[in-house]
Each structure stands twice: as structure tokens, then as C-alpha cells.
Amino acid sequence: MATYLVKRFLLMLLTLIGMSIIIFVLLRMMPGNIVDIMFDSAGFVDPTEKAEIEKELGLDRPIPVQYMDWIIGLLKWDLGFSYVSEMPAADELGPRIPITAKLAVMALGFSVLFGVPLGVISAVKQDTALDYTLRVISLSGLSLPSFWLALLILMASLALFGDIPIYTDPPENLWDELLLYTIPAAAVGFRSSALIMRLTRSSMLEVLRQDYIRTARSKGASENSVNYSHALKNAFLPVTTIIGIEAAFLIGGLIITETVFNIPGVAHFLVEAILMRDYPIVQNLVMLIALIVVTVNFIVDLTYGALDPRIKYGE
Amino acid sequence: MVQIDQQAELARAGANIEGRWDAIVHFSKNFPLAVTGIVIVIVFVVMALFAELIASHDPVQTNSALSLGAPSADNIMGNDMMGRDMFARIVHGSRISLIVGVASTLLGGAIGVFIGLMSGYLLGWFDLIMQRIIDIMQALPLLVLALVMAASLGPSLENTIIAISIPLVPRVARVVRSSTLALREMPFVEAARAAGMVELRVAIRHVLPNTLAPLIVLATAQLGAAILVEASLSFLGLGVPEPHPSWGRMLSENAAEYARVAPWLVIFPGLAISLVVFGTNLLGDALRDILDPRQRG
Numbered sequence: 289m290a291t292y293l294v295k296r297f298l299l300m301l302l303t304l305i306g307m308s309i310i311i312f313v314l315l316r317m318m319p320g321n322i323v324d325i326m327f328d329s330a331g332f333v334d335p336t337e338k339a340e341i342e343k344e345l346g347l348d349r350p351i352p353v354q355y356m357d358w359i360i361g362l363l364k365w366d367l368g369f370s371y372v373s374e375m376p377a378a379d380e381l382g383p384r385i386p387i388t389a390k391l392a393v394m395a396l397g398f399s400v401l402f403g404v405p406l407g408v409i410s411a412v413k414q415d416t417a418l419d420y421t422l423r424v425i426s427l428s429g430l431s432l433p434s435f436w437l438a439l440l441i442l443m444a445s446l447a448l449f450g451d452i453p454i455y456t457d458p459p460e461n462l463w464d465e466l467l468l469y470t471i472p473a474a475a476v477g478f479r480s481s482a483l484i485m486r487l488t489r490s491s492m493l494e495v496l497r498q499d500y501i502r503t504a505r506s507k508g509a510s511e512n513s514v515n516y517s518h519a520l521k522n523a524f525l526p527v528t529t530i531i532g533i534e535a536a537f538l539i540g541g542l543i544i545t546e547t548v549f550n551i552p553g554v555a556h557f558l559v560e561a562i563l564m565r566d567y568p569i570v571q572n573l574v575m576l577i578a579l580i581v582v583t584v585n586f587i588v589d590l591t592y593g594a595l596d597p598r599i600k601y602g603e
Numbered sequence: 604m605v606q607i608d609q610q611a612e613l614a615r616a617g618a619n620i621e622g623r624w625d626a627i628v629h630f631s632k633n634f635p636l637a638v639t640g641i642v643i644v645i646v647f648v649v650m651a652l653f654a655e656l657i658a659s660h661d662p663v664q665t666n667s668a669l670s671l672g673a674p675s676a677d678n679i680m681g682n683d684m685m686g687r688d689m690f691a692r693i694v695h696g697s698r699i700s701l702i703v704g705v706a707s708t709l710l711g712g713a714i715g716v717f718i719g720l721m722s723g724y725l726l727g728w729f730d731l732i733m734q735r736i737i738d739i740m741q742a743l744p745l746l747v748l749a750l751v752m753a754a755s756l757g758p759s760l761e762n763t764i765i766a767i768s769i770p771l772v773p774r775v776a777r778v779v780r781s782s783t784l785a786l787r788e789m790p791f792v793e794a795a796r797a798a799g800m801v802e803l804r805v806a807i808r809h810v811l812p813n814t815l816a817p818l819i820v821l822a823t824a825q826l827g828a829a830i831l832v833e834a835s836l837s838f839l840g841l842g843v844p845e846p847h848p849s850w851g852r853m854l855s856e857n858a859a860e861y862a863r864v865a866p867w868l869v870i871f872p873g874l875a876i877s878l879v880v881f882g883t884n885l886l887g888d889a890l891r892d893i894l895d896p897r898q899r900g
Contacts, residue, residue, distance in 0.1 A: 315755065430827070431884055432877045433834050435838055436869075440873070537744040543839070544835055
């Protein structure tokens, strides 16, 4: 177990180092940098002034030097300064992270709350009209672009209440905040709940076919007892994996939803920073996302072992 | 005592089928969702192939008199801010959507098959390096990686395809690698090798075809994802640039300002995206049930 943990940890580190190199190179490949964009909007170009600003931002140095600078800074917990606001990147990101985190937690809660029970019902009632309806709904959850769903919700609310729930001022209290996040969280969570529902369903069906279920039935266990206490417990295992992975991957859906609802979270900020070529923001944010993904994967692996004693770690 | 209706059982198993039409009817009874998916996909493919014939209007022709025009007999889906016919833009948009979706799925699939087959076959250092690269690629959500790739390559149709295809590679490579690992120990592969076949030929002739079933299932799922990512990238302004009519961009151009006055500008492009992805997803599910009955659910 200890060797497995060490090995996993080293692999995670390797993945993160690789990611840092790739993201750094990709960003420097982008056509134009912040200085070009600034001068484009100013409308005229004075090459000496441009070179001066580039020098000030350190963009004129060789890429490996810039990279080492960033990594050494990261190790000292110095994320650099945003090119756009000239504020420390940590101060720019700090207040935005909790907003996205709250949204993600709500979306995940929403998707588990709907996905798991509906998946179980769909499996228990396999091949009935109810099952077909739920399957079509879950498939449409995977098909609707979340931004369109968000737009439809905004339009519907405009038509019904004459008002749209987009972010204007920071909410005053927790209740207001929850209310404001409910709709975007539901728009993002619809997709994950569809995924979770489909997986719960197929996992339940797989378990319901097994011998011990037949044994339980033949012993006269009630239908409910078989479905919910015998089967669900074992069917839940693969579902935990997908819930974990979705937790990390929700950020993809949030990018668009935060943009549509004008929520000042990190996901929306990432797009803005990419468009402005704000390298320090983009590279640190991408590293944060990668860190979350690999950590979640690691935790999921460990939970798997805790839930299923048959799984042993290490070769 | 349970009565078994022999005729019904026979019919369900597909006995007494005569001719192609009977077979189609039988298939659609057994797989209603699959047939729905196939029909939806065919409709969009036809739309993409014959866009000029189906839409009488020019998708890029502007007309200030018709700006934000409501749906009418002549412009059944209304007009956008610049007076362009929405129906024509939607029909032509299917071309962009399908080209980007299919091309990036194929490109990502081809790279993934190559990596997976080589990894599972050669093992050793090649496999080790490839596995680490795939780990890195999987450390970012699909859309985030595609977003950064699209931004660094710059906006064009080809670059959008590349940006979407790369994040699709890891899953294909994983699937192909694991089936290759299982297959290379199979007796028929051993036999081919014993018969003196060159390794490369063994890999392509005997191993690859047997990885196809899970691959096709994965590819259809990825096609839907690729179409959604294209729409998302274009929505964020990092996808397919003008003058190509992209559904995702239509939504972003129109959504913010005109949702109040011209809801059709928001409804139709989104409906098109959802329908085509829904169709491919239905098709993917059906293919999974047919090609890989163990996963049937």
C-alpha cells in the first residue's frame, strides 16, 4: 500500500510537470500577445514603446527562462502578476475560486440527487414506458448544449417573471446567493445527472443479473429489499467513480454557464484571460484545474479500495 | 405454468424474415431508439450534402430591410440582425457542424488507434512514454484542453478540427491499447505469428479488426461530444470564424442582445445542435447494444 501511494504520488507529480510544460508552450504559440492586443485596440503601433512593454513583462526573454521563472515562482507560492489588471494573480484568482466551487458543489449535488434515484428506477422498471422516457430524458441531457439550456431558462424566466436571474451585484446573504446559483447549477448539473443516471442504470442492471440476487429472490426477499438493499449497494461502486470524475470535469460546463449568467467565477475568468493573452492567469488556472483533476482521480481510486475490499493496490 | 407463445417468440428472434423490407421493419421494432437516431442523423447528413438545394436563400446574403424579421412564409425561421435567412444559415450550418464533428473524430481516432496499437504491441519504453503523455492529456476536461488548443492555434476551420481532435485521443488510445494487450496473447494471433507473418502485418490484419467493435461505439459517442465542443468553442468566439455559418456562433451573436425581441434566433440554432447530437447519441447507444451485447443496458 505504501509503495503504491508513493508511486501514485510520483506519477501525479510527473503529470503536473508535463502539463505545466505543455500549457506553457501552447500559450506562447498563441498568435499575438497582450501587447499586440493592447496596441491593436489603441489603433497605432510604436515599435519602441511596444518592445519596452514586452521587456517590462519579460516577454522578450527566451521561453525556457520564462518557464523556469514561473516554476520557481510557483514553488515560492508567487503566481506572478496579471497582465491586464497588474494585480497579483493570486489576488485575482482567490475571490473567484469560492464562487466556482459553490456552483460546482451545487451542480454535483443536483446531479446526484436526480441521477442516482432515477437511474435505479429506470433499471428496476427496465423496458417499461417509464424506463424509455427516463432514457430519452437522460440522453437529451447529454445532447443539449448547456449554454443553450441556460439561455432557454433565461428566456423563459423573462417571459414568465419579466426578470432574468443573472449576476449583477454580489449577493447580500447566503440565501440570495443560493437562489442566484440554483439555475446555473441546474443547467450544468443536468448533463452530469444524465451521465450519472445512465451509469447507475447499467450498473444496477449488471448487478440484478447476478446469482446472489436470484438467491435472495428465491429465499423470498421482497422486491424492495432485493433492489435497494442487495443490489444498490454493489451497483453504487462504479457510480462513485463517475461522480468523482464529474466533480472535476464540471469546470468544462461551468466555463460556458458562468459566461452566460455573467457569474464572476474562475471558469468565466479563464476564457477572458485566454482572449486577453493574460499568460500568468491562464497558466496558473490551468495548473489548478489539472491539480484538482489528478487529486480527485487519486481520491476516487482510494475510495474504490475502501468500498470494495477485493481491490488490492500495487502489483 | 408459463405458456410460451411459439409464434411470438419466433417472430421476436427474427425468423421467417423475407426480403430487405421485412428485415428493416423487424429491426425498427426491436430497436426503435436506434432507428430514430439513424433517421435524425440521415436528415442532417442530407441537409449538409444538399444545402444549396434545400435552402433557397443565400446564408451570407444580408438584407437590412429584413433585420430581425420574425418567421414568415418566405423565411420560415426568421432573419437575424443583418437580415440573413436563418433557415439557410441553419441548413448550411449543418455542413460545418458535421465536417468539424466527423473530421475531428476521425483524426483523433486515427491518432488514438496508432498510439494504442503501438503501445499495446511494442510495450516497453514506447508504451511507458505514451501512457504518461495520455495521463497529461487526461488531466484537463475536454473543453478546457480544446479551448486552450483552439486559442493557441488561432481561429480557422482546420485549427478547430485539430483543437477538438487532440483531446479525443486519450480515450481511443486507452481502449485500443487494452484490447490489443488482451488480443496479442490470443491463439489466433500466435498462429499468425507462427505462420511467419511480419509483426506489423499481424498487428494490422489480425489485432486491429478485433478492436473495431468497442472503437466504433466510442467513436459515435465522441462524434456527439465533438459537435458539442465545436458549438461551445464557436459560442465563446474561439471556434470556426466567419463567414462559415456555425450554430454555436449564431447563438453567441444573437443571444445576448436579441433574445428578448427575436427568440427564434436563440431557439433554432440550439435546437439544431441538440437534435444532431441527440441523433448521434441514440445511434451510439444502439451500436453499443448491437456490437457489444454484454454492455447492453
